[in-house]
Amino acid sequence: MSNHPLRDATRISHAGRPGVRELSYVNPPVVRGSTLLHPNVALRLKEYGHERRLGYGIGGTQTHHALEDAILAIEGGTRCQIVGSGLTAATLPLLAYLGAGQHCLIPDSVYGPTRCFCDGMLTRMGVSVTYYRPTLDAVELNTLIRPNTKVLYLESPGSNTFEMQDVPALAAAAHARGVKVIMDNTWGLHFFQPFAHGVDVSILALTKYVGGHSDLLLGSITTATDADYATIREAAMEIGEYASPDDCWLALRGVRSLLVRLQHQMQAGLKVASWLASRPEVVQVLHPALPGAPGHDIWKRDYTGACSLFSVVFQPSFTYDSLLAMIDGMSLFGIGSSWGGFESLVLPVTGTYTRLPDDPGLAGPSLRLHIGLEDTEDLIADLTRGLALLRRE
Numbered sequence: 001m002s003n004h005p006l007r008d009a010t011r012i013s014h015a016g017r018p019g020v021r022e023l024s025y026v027n028p029p030v031v032r033g034s035t036l037l038h039p040n041v042a043l044r045l046k047e048y049g050h051e052r053r054l055g056y057g058i059g060g061t062q063t064h065h066a067l068e069d070a071i072l073a074i075e076g077g078t079r080c081q082i083v084g085s086g087l088t089a090a091t092l093p094l095l096a097y098l099g100a101g102q103h104c105l106i107p108d109s110v111y112g113p114t115r116c117f118c119d120g121m122l123t124r125m126g127v128s129v130t131y132y133r134p135t136l137d138a139v140e141l142n143t144l145i146r147p148n149t150k151v152l153y154l155e156s157p158g159s160n161t162f163e164m165q166d167v168p169a170l171a172a173a174a175h176a177r178g179v180k181v182i183m184d185n186t187w188g189l190h191f192f193q194p195f196a197h198g199v200d201v202s203i204l205a206l207t208k209y210v211g212g213h214s215d216l217l218l219g220s221i222t223t224a225t226d227a228d229y230a231t232i233r234e235a236a237m238e239i240g241e242y243a244s245p246d247d248c249w250l251a252l253r254g255v256r257s258l259l260v261r262l263q264h265q266m267q268a269g270l271k272v273a274s275w276l277a278s279r280p281e282v283v284q285v286l287h288p289a290l291p292g293a294p295g296h297d298i299w300k301r302d303y304t305g306a307c308s309l310f311s312v313v314f315q316p317s318f319t320y321d322s323l324l325a326m327i328d329g330m331s332l333f334g335i336g337s338s339w340g341g342f343e344s345l346v347l348p349v350t351g352t353y354t355r356l357p358d359d360p361g362l363a364g365p366s367l368r369l370h371i372g373l374e375d376t377e378d379l380i381a382d383l384t385r386g387l388a389l390l391r392r393e
């Protein structure tokens with residue numbers, strides 16, 4: 001073998017598996033268990049509490065550890081904690097780094113349920129939350145940082161509205177003021193390397209492309225340093241966070257085909273997005289990888305690819321009711337939450353998200369589309385039928 005470092009597809013296909021020259025099965029088995037028995041009490045006392053030494057189920061089994069290693073191969077970082085859902089991956093670091101009397105900065109385009117947590121439990125705990133315009137620059141960010149600000153939360157692109165954030169500039173400004181940078185990197189996934197861009201803690205909803213088959217919920221929290229991992233790990237252990245090993249095992253299956261699916265879905269998503277951008281009914285396609293779309297320059301600078309989730313804004317002359325008729329009239333796009341599976345999905349955007357009062361909103365009725373593994377010609381034919389319904393023909 002040459003000394004060249006292994007390429008991503010090789011590292012990711014091998015991550016979290018036994019070596020190919022070991023006597024073992026190709027895939028690590030599902031290890032389920034609460035209680036681990038020890039040969040003697042001294043060993044039990046010694047091993048208990050040491051992370052990654054096996055002591056009790058809540059610390060994770062070998063199946064969790066295998067998935068943690070696979071996520072590190074995808075995102076980089078020093079260590080990873082698997083949690084039961086993407087939402088827990090978003091909320092646990094906020095609990096870990098924030099306490100009463102402290103302040104955090106959350107983008108106005110944040111995933112809706114994360115916002116509910118910030119407005120609910122986090123606020124009740126005495127943390128003050130400021131929502132900021134997601135496309136702000138480092139100078140503006142500086143004016144929002146207070147002496148008690150502990151966390152800058154990023155999500156790029158934003159949920160539903162796809163604003164791109166200048167992560168390196170914002171992270172540098174935050175670090176200069178001693179503020180931790182936590183990022184929801186679910187959209188960027190393998191195509192955005194958070195730790196090379198200044199992020200301290202990166203979270204993923206593995207439910208999306210990693211699971212890839214719409215049959216599990218999981219999240220991951222990956223850290224830039226061992227010290228950050230210790231903070232996350234302690235919070236996970238204090239709260240009793242645990243993910244099912246069966247789901248971890250399914251997610252590991254998803255990892256094996258992840259890059260192939262992502263490449264295919266990126267191309268398919270761009271094909272459908274650029275077809276939509278050429279339609280007279282459409283004002284704008286909010287897909288950062290599409291030339292001319294908002295945030296495209298940042299995407300081009302920081303990303304090596306894109307996933308297949310984006311929004312479409314239609315002319316304001318179309319009514320919300322005709323938008324709903326369009327959705328109901330299509331037959332290949334499932335009507336449902338989530339994304340990252342093998343199947344295409346559609347949901348209306350308008351009216352489904354909360355924003356600051358001064359947010360200008362979208363120019364017209366809007367849809368969010370997820371492009372799956374179906375043939376794009378069939379999907380475009382389905383959208384063509386849908387557009388006729390939008391036009392009330």
Ligand SMILES: *Cc1c(COP(=O)(O)O)cnc(C)c1O
Nearest residue numbers: 085086087111186205207217218
């Ligand atoms: C879906 C999603 C989550 C939450 O993931 P779940 O596993 O469904 O809880 C978090 N962040 C973003 C951006 C998401 O789209």
